[in-house]
Amino acid sequence: MRMQYIKKVAMKAFIIIAIAIIGIGCHSSDETLSVDQYIANGRRFNADGKVDEAIESFKKAIKLKPETSDLHFELGVIFYEGWRKSFETAQQHALADVIKGRRDSNIPNNDKLLIEYGYRKEFYSLALLEFSEALKYEPSNWKARYFIATDLFNNKKYEQAIVEFTKIIQLEPNYANNYTILGEAYLKTGQYQLAINTLEKASDMDVAAYHYYVLGLAYKKVNNRKKVDKMATKLKEMKSDYYRLLNPEN
Numbered sequence: 235m236r237m238q239y240i241k242k243v244a245m246k247a248f249i250i251i252a253i254a255i256i257g258i259g260c261h262s263s264d265e266t267l268s269v270d271q272y273i274a275n276g277r278r279f280n281a282d283g284k285v286d287e288a289i290e291s292f293k294k295a296i297k298l299k300p301e302t303s304d305l306h307f308e309l310g311v312i313f314y315e316g317w318r319k320s321f322e323t324a325q326q327h328a329l330a331d332v333i334k335g336r337r338d339s340n341i342p343n344n345d346k347l348l349i350e351y352g353y354r355k356e357f358y359s360l361a362l363l364e365f366s367e368a369l370k371y372e373p374s375n376w377k378a379r380y381f382i383a384t385d386l387f388n389n390k391k392y393e394q395a396i397v398e399f400t401k402i403i404q405l406e407p408n409y410a411n412n413y414t415i416l417g418e419a420y421l422k423t424g425q426y427q428l429a430i431n432t433l434e435k436a437s438d439m440d441v442a443a444y445h446y447y448v449l450g451l452a453y454k455k456v457n458n459r460k461k462v463d464k465m466a467t468k469l470k471e472m473k474s475d476y477y478r479l480l481n482p483e484n
Contacts (some may be wrong), residue, residue: 250286280312284409289312302371314357361381399412410445417429417452421433433448443469450466450469
């Protein structure tokens, strides 16, 4: 009996030690992954919707190569997409509760309350931080600069946005949205002819309803009714909702 008892105790001890060794082995192997392995894991986690795990993997990759602009940029995009998706999901859930009468109608527009539904508001500022880091190590990273410049525009810092988008266009002259937002910034600051010139480039590069709409607004500012009507006609042919926004009287 005593021998059987000793065997049982020994077996339990062996199992505990084995589990501990396995745990240590897993931990150490994770800590000794290469940068490329961390990136691959992060991308896989992100594709599977495991945002927090993806973030941790990229942070570990950055810890190994902190001066790599592309790593900071990719982590910034993960933060940004996580912020955007969490906001949309939180709004949907909040609206569902409003429709069911469970919450007040102002919930979907209240950030503090949306956090209760999973809104990751902090991800936005973390994304901007990573984009800034990307630019620190590679000032020519126009995509990182684009996110920062767009944030300036959205926060009505139009003069600063103009400076940034001017730099962006020098780095990437073939992306129509660069001209669109720059044109809008000129429009907001009363520089109407510059707005028209810039927005015309955007509409020439990309046949998009929004480009025609903003260009129509610019033509309105200089009282060029003929050009406004031309933009309105294009929008009507595209069956765009911007048509009535540009011509609310029709």
